[in-house]
Amino acid sequence: MNAVAALRSYVLRRRLGGVGSLPGLAVALVPAGIAAAVAWHGEVDARALYLRLAGPLGLGFVLPFLSMFATLPVFGELWDRGAVGYVFTRPVPRWAPLLGIHQGAVLAGLPAALLAAAAPAAVLSAVGPPPATGWLEPVAAVFAVLAAGLVVDCALCVLLGAWSRRAILWAMFVLVVWGSVVGNLPGSLRGASPHRYLAALFRHWTGIGADELRGLPPDPEPPTAPICLLVLAGITVAALFLAWRAARRRDIL
């Protein structure tokens, strides 16, 4: 549909062109920076360090901020300043621009996600021997989990951006507190957080055991990968549906 494609292109142009991409790239380089600092001080187990950085740090820090940087500035430009009036007075249903923004934000976040997955591996491969499996497999697995996380977290950001002028505050709460913190708490509460399912995917796709990884809490009965994907897809669809409902009701002042 042309309206979805038009907004997708607009978001990609805004978030990847000029300085729009810099905050996301800066966040994506944090794991690589820590990897360099740790490796500088002594010998390390490259694979273990990589997975520690890519797992807890990637899911708990890089992913939420990357999603916020990719999505929320678009809502600041379009909704909070009233520019979306140009969009909503076209013969397009209101879900179409939201879907375009979501797709654009996910695509705009992917290069930074790839950087977050690959840069620590590049740093560690420069200071020590590679893991027995090589780097391609863990890097691809981490990138895939971050990409899945982007789909979910960007959808949540679309919901918050369409719903509230204070989307950044709500996003900090929803993605960081509810996502990363609650998702990492031991106990049944973390089942309510999408990060529990991202962490489980991370374990499945990197092939590490349930309690092997420091930084992620043990999960004795992690959901299977198909269940994780189903839950994450459900959260994405629900968030986009609620975003559409919010966009129908919100006044454009």
Place this chain on the structure above:
Amino acid sequence: MSAPALRCQGLSRWYGEVQGLSGLTVTVDRGVVSLLGPNGSGKSTFLKLVTGLIRPSRGHVELFGRRVGPDNHAVFARVGYMPGEDVHFEHERAEDFLALLARLGGDRPARARERAAAALDRVGLAGRGGSRLEAMSKGMRQRVKLAQALLFEPELLLLDEPLNGMDPISRRHTMALLRRHADAGGTVLFASHVLHEVEAVTSRVILLHHGRLLAEGRLDEIRERFDRRPRRVVVECARPRPIAAALLDAELASGTRFADDDRLELETRDLPSLLVRLGELGREGRIDGLEVVDEGLEGIFDLLIGEDG
């Protein structure tokens, strides 16, 4: 018979305790109609309600017979809207901005580019599509905003202060464009607070003040309604006091005010007789000039606002 381009019934909107628009019932169909009122009178609120960007507290709006709402987006294929706020997409090039909106209207990328170029040409910005909006003057950005409203040659144009910031040549060009649109069978509703702009484009007005409808119709009809009301005439003369006394004695003036040493302001309920007498005084060389203050739209507007309190 086809439905009118725009019809609203009992349209009201509150912003918390503040009333933005109160019980507006109007119909607009074909030709140019001005939505006239001072800043804060409810013009922009009305246009945002008409376009569905804000929801009414009461009442409803119909465009071409279809009720406006978030699910009735198809009607916007027949509507072009130019918001009052600045264009916002500052970092975009003019042609990219217009092409984006053309694609939202259903065009494929190549067709959207062609349409954007044609719209820029219509507003006198041919060849300027490569300029970023932030590098354009306010008047040029206004024309780009107008171009986006014209993209699909809509039947109904809703324009919020379209002439703001334009230079005189652009104003004339834009006014001519609006008249041509109307002459071709289209409808233009444009909001303005500048009275002489309105008079230059149309004689049909909707007067708003404090969110309420003051008057609606042709200017001459509105004037006629107020012909029996006191009218004001300013007279320039060297000796205003004897002239004021004579006019009061003859009951041609119902009130006088000495605005200056050589300026006399008269209030009358019999303007034709007063003008005859002032003409005689002019021929006798006792007055140097006169101006019927209420003759223009501004006078009517002042009268109406005064009446509205």
